[in-house]
Amino acid sequence: MQRIASSSGGILHAVPTRVRALSGFLILLAISPLEAANPAAEDHSLEVLESGQAVIHLGTRSRPLPYSRSLGGPMFALQPLVGLLGGELVIGPMQKKHELRIGDAAFLFGPGAITVTEGREIKMLSQAPVAGDGGLHVPLDLLESLYGNLLGYEFAWHPGERTLEVERRPLRELPVTVDVVRLQGVTTLVFEFPVRPRYRLDKSAHAIEIEMLGDRLQPASQRLSSTGALVRDIVMTSQSIRIELAPQTVAQDYVLENPFRIVFDVLRDRSGGGPIARTQRPPARTRRRGVRTVIIDPGHGGSDPGARGGGMVEKQLTLELAKQLEARLKQALNLRVVLTRATDTNISLDSRSALANQYKGDLFISLHINASPNSSARGAETYFSSFEASDTAAMRAAAADNQSAGDPLFDLQLMLWDLAQSRYLGQSQSFAGLVQAELNEALGLRNRGVKQASFRVLLGVAMPAVLVELGFLSNPSEQKRLRDSQYRGDLVDSLVRAVSRYKAQIEGSPAMQPAFSSR
Amino acid sequence: MNRPRALQLTAALIAAGLVVLGIVWWQAGASPESAVRSGTKQAVPAVPGPGSQSALYFPAASGMLELEMRTAPADLEPSARKQWLAEQLVAGPESKGLRPALPAGTQVASVFTTSDGRIFVDFTIPESTGVGMGSAEELLALYSIVNTLLLGDEDARSTVLLINGRQRETFAGHFDTSRPLVPRPDLIREPG
Incomplete structure (x- = not known):
């Protein structure tokens, strides 16, 4: 067995001794595929297009360095690098298994193998190392894995000059x-x-x-x-x-x-x-990946009527729409549906979020009808929550204000907010886009777009969550449409299609046809 | 001119001079204390001064906040000035096309400012009233209050909204009001 060692150990004490204790058995397991040297094993080597000498610059030192180039990029002889950068290289019989030890860490790789193993971790490489002049040639990303993370080296390859610049990042x-x-x-x-x-x-x-x-x-x-x-x-x-x-x-x-x-x-x-x-x-998330439980939140209720217009009250409309949506989701998609309120009652916004989390919902939809002092305002809006909200400046200033004031309650709220909804922002945005697209296309509503705002009910919801404003009660023509049960049914169908499409995205299953493709 | 008549004229002139001197002495030779008393009396105007212009922002038919200028009493302390602004908001707009930010029956319970520029404003809203707003209305109502109390005051940093003596998770069922709010100038419609 051949050994190439260097005295320059770097900050090797940074690696805990426990890794060494664990490594023995795991390394043996990981080595075995390489040691077997099965001639039938798949060789991931790419054809070498060019080989020759490059120069490595490390501080004031320069050395010749054998290199080769394939379609996957440049590769460099490892043994001279070990001499310069540190570590101990142990090469197994027939030059198959290469183990580089840097402090307590041990990396396993070999010619034709597209992976590098360190402890329990296996990483893919950009290309497999190949045997060449001066021993095994390895790609840049392997050098970065070996020396970049552990010892803080940075590598820059200049193909025109055939030079490899190596610098140590400051601690x-x-x-x-x-x-x-x-x-x-x-x-x-x-x-x-x-x-x-x-x-x-x-x-x-x-x-x-x-x-x-x-x-x-x-x-x-x-x-x-x-x-x-x-x-x-x-x-x-x-x-x-x-x-x-x-x-x-x-x-x-x-x-x-x-x-x-x-x-x-x-x-x-x-x-x-x-x-x-x-x-x-x-x-927990893996177990329930997919959409099985949908939480529907009818906005307002009890002493909070919400918007009013044309003799209609938002709290009644949202409850009616929620019950229709519940029935349609059960019927069309066989989903479990939970309403945050099923009667005209006061429920705090935080209780609604908590209830959604308690029922382990996969999707949260808060239903609202808007109203504005501008009676010509119309259309649907779908909101999702974000700390980087539309009112970013305001939110940032508020955060700074509170942090400087040392408001522990606010800090806690921010923390919970971060930890609950911000984990799902991408999915919430994706679902919001589907909801908005369905409402726009199916109902010809004016597209007011997907927006972000600090809606309290979305704040602590630990699942993809949106708040939908399904029109304006302050607009006479939308009042008329909202009074029509057929129109309300169409609104519900749009939401069902959006849920179906989102479910299909998540689960990779067929979805209901979107409204705009059926036109 | 005979001699006795000349003496009478001279005596009259001297007497007049003495009277003038006495008046001048009275005016110029008064004690500082009496001058302060005098000044204090004279400083109280019979009619209040011109006051200062204050900006109020109300929800408007444009769907944004619009400016209404009002003259505040000139001698208001900063904290009293905030109270006055809150009361003006409750009183509602005077201009056509503007809407009240707060429901009818609302009163200002108290306004106070902390040393770090946080303004606590407590509105009393009858529980039976119910705020009843759409989200677009609530957004304008909130920032009608916040912008009016904070904009133009470099020392004021944020507003904590209290309803009937306590901070709430929301004002009208949508936006989070459990944290101090900072101004949103982007909601104000540019004049013209």
Whole structure:
């Protein structure tokens, strides 16, 4: 077995020792396909179009570097690079298995193999490495995986000069803030960074570790112990954040942007499954992927009449439309439908959102009829919620205002809002577009478009959610149409078609014909 | 002129001079305290001064907010001025084409401003009335209040809306009013 080693280890202590402990068995498993060297195994190598010598510039040093080029781009001899950049390269018999160890991390790859394996992670490469002058030639993205993430090297290839510029990124000291929100049996941990850090998640039984790759955390050391029954401990060092979970818990992780946040929802594991398998995100969502339950929210009710016009009251119209929609969705799409109110009663907006979440809806539709001081205003509008709302400036200013004032309640609300609806913004927007298209095309309503606003009822809904304004009671001609039961039926049919099309998008199943294609 | 007549004329002139001197002394030689008292009395105008122009924004038939200028009493403290503005909103617009922002029967319970520029305004609305608005109406009503109280006042940053003494999740069933609101100048129609 051939070994090529370098003394330049970089910040190898950043890799936790636990990886080494885990790696033995997993590496053996991962190596076996390469070690088998099965001649019948598929070779993903592309035809080499050119080979020769390039030059590598690393700081003030320059070295010749064998390289080759295929249709997939340039590849570079790995062994000279290991000598320059660090690590230990172990080459198996017949030059098939290559294992590069950088600190505690071990990467497995080989000629003709389109993947690189590190621990449990398997990554696709842009092209398979090939054997060439000076040993194995590897593509740039593999170099970035090997040396970019762990040691902070950046690579730039200049094909005209055949030079590979390598620079080490400056070490960044990143402040991190931690928020812990406990609500309705879920503990949500939010780690916020000013910029996206280079990191790796390592999940194991009852613990999650965010390992910094070439970045350091500020403050260097911190410990949060009062994090509730589901999270035992959070220990932060300059190189990692370790989250100790209580037994019988599962964690779902995801990221949010602007600012960058890594978020974990920790909850009781009621399935009895093992914690490692259950930490993959998001088990709850995966189980109910698709549209099975639709929540319909008839706007207003009780002492809140909503808009009035032409002797009609919004709360009555929305309830009637909701009941029709419920029946049509059950009949046409065999869906489970839940109404937030079935009678003329007061229900707070937050209670409606909570009810939708409690019933684990897959889609939330709030029905409204508009009114404006401008009696010529007409048409339908479909809204979805967003922090980046149409009133962005106002929202940002409000956020800044409240943050500076240190309003913890507002912070909590923002947090819940972020964590609930913002996860579904893309799907909400997609569904809003379908609703608006159906209303426009089928009913000839003036297209007032898909919009965003801070509707309270959408704020805490943890599913794709829209609010539909189905016309203006302040407009005499729309009053007349809304009084017509046939027209109201057409409105309902438009919504059913929109749900059907959205369901088909999500589930990949056939949808009802859109209104405009039948014309 | 005979001698006794000349003496009489001289004595009269001296007496007149003494009277004038006495008056001048009375005017010029008064104590500072008496001057303040005098000044204070004279500073109270018999008729209020011209006051200052204040901008109010009301929902309009254009579907946006439109400006109505009113003259506020000149001697209002900042907090009293906010109270006056809120009361003007409740009183409703005077211009044709403008609509009231608040339902009939609304009263201003209180207005106060915190040191960091947050204005709390508490409206009393009879529970039986019900606000009853479409979302377009609610948006204009909210920002009629917020824009009127905040725009043009560099020290005012946000408005917290209270109804019958407490902050609510929404004013009329649509928009979130559980957080302080900042102005929306984009809802104001440009004149002309």
